[in-house]
Amino acid sequence: MKNLKKFGLLMMVAMIVAFAAACGNGNNSASDGDNKSSDGGNKELSGSLVISGSSAMQPLVAAAAEQFMNDNPSVDVQVNAGGSGTGLSQVSEGSVQIGNSDVFAEEKDGIPADKLEDHKVAVVGMTAAINPKVGIDNISKEDLIKVFTGKITNWKELGGADQKITLVNRPDSSGTRATFVKFGLDGATPAEGITEDANNTVKKIINETPGAIGYLAFSYLNDDKVKGLSIDGVKPTDENVQSGKFPIWAYEHSYTKGKADGLAKAFIDYMMSDKVQNDLVPNQGYIASSKMKVERDAKGNMK
């Protein structure tokens, strides 16, 4: 009797485990949403849309989603952060309709980039940001590379204060780091330093650490807590990015699997509309992609 009970218990555990495992594999496509009803332009939009990915893009997309839902009351848009990698993975396996990313899908391992359609909804400019007490405001690219690869270790060599240089990096997989390394450092690998992911934390560390240098998006250079450096005499401004003079910038991508349709298309069209591009995008600290005079492909070639 006792053995029988034990056996029964074991069987139940086994069954529940099997059930749980089955569930884990099965529900990837559960959130596909019912967005097929909105192809015609005149029909009122309805249904739900799930967006995930880049945490840097989340505030912009969430703000746009809110306005979009105000205009279309029967639409439900959910915006999740989670990182560019998560966004790309989830959109390519179909568990979300839009995946946001700071980098081109071609640059990430294991993503079928040819199956995804790229919508460049905004541009983000970034530059080297230093502690204001360092006392310089321009750096040549050559010196920037030397600073980040550890060949220059004191600001005094560049005419600044006599302070040891402390690097504040992003993690290897970060899109911001990839962009900065590619266009700011011409591919040189940064030396080791403090590593943090969130823009706000990086800003705080640069602000509080004497001699610190890191890299930040323009939207975080809005006060005198950190100073954004000009590179080769070119100021880090939206205009200079738009005209192609300032080199360090990246697209913010919204990817759809295959051609965008239904609600996903409506939302991306909304993101690209003048209403969002002229208003929300600059307010959130991004650069409107519709105003870019230059273009760049996944390999970094300018057009």
Add this chain to the structure above:
Amino acid sequence: MEKTVPASKRLMKSSKSRMNGEFTGRLLVTLCALIMIAATVSITIFLGTKGLQAFIKNGVNPIEFLTSANWNPLKEKPGYGALTFIFGSFAVTLLSALVAAPLGIGGAIFMTEIAPSWGRKVLQPVIELLVGIPSVVYGFIGLTVLVPFVRHHIGGLGFGLLTGTVVLAVMILPTITTIATDAMSTLPKNLREGSYALGATRWQTIRKVLIPAALPSLLTAIVLGMARAFGEALAVQMVIGNSRDLPSSILDTAATLTTIITLNIGNTTYGSVENNTLWSMGLILLIMSFGFILLIRYLSSRRKL
């Protein structure tokens, strides 16, 4: 249809419903237990399969993974060595236990032996208050207060093993103190009285009788605290610096398994080698926590009282 229900039926029914109550209660709690077991087993299976993918599918050498300090997943010639992070995890865990254990056990002795009435009234709520603070707040306090303090008064960048140790020590202090206090206060009274009767002083009693008697439980308290420290991510991430170099001193920046996982997992794509190696690090954490549990089991089985 009968108008009145026969007594036998009514009785049968009531007895049946009582049986049902008995059965439902039993079923409910058994179900709860089974769900818990199932959750643990499925997490283990899931993490096991995910964590081994890097070695099986991507061909990362497990020995290199455990013994190399070269972590460069995005280079032309990628290196997948997690030794730095494994070392960092162990270093902060052991160091923080080294700080928190004497404090926690000292506090426990104070509460149970020195000043049981008011000591407990004051110290217990203070300690318990520490549990409710979210770890991100600990991290932020560490970043705002502790990092500049260490930089100005001790040296280095402020980010590093030392700061991580202090933050973690505060975080695991409640665990150690609470369990140690319980262990000390459940010691039978006749131990103390016997010792006093032999002419021992209070300090002799504590040192020679009470601490040895409670030792297995005290060790359990420390190990539980260490288990918490080993798995902590957010607070440590903000103060430890997260660099990939092996630290050569306590003031150097370091990284732990958990901080590397939280920094990178969102940015990597599912199924890529880097993502899979991060899962392998998760597997190491799981194996370690099994290790801690086994250690606790062993220690508590040694308890004689």
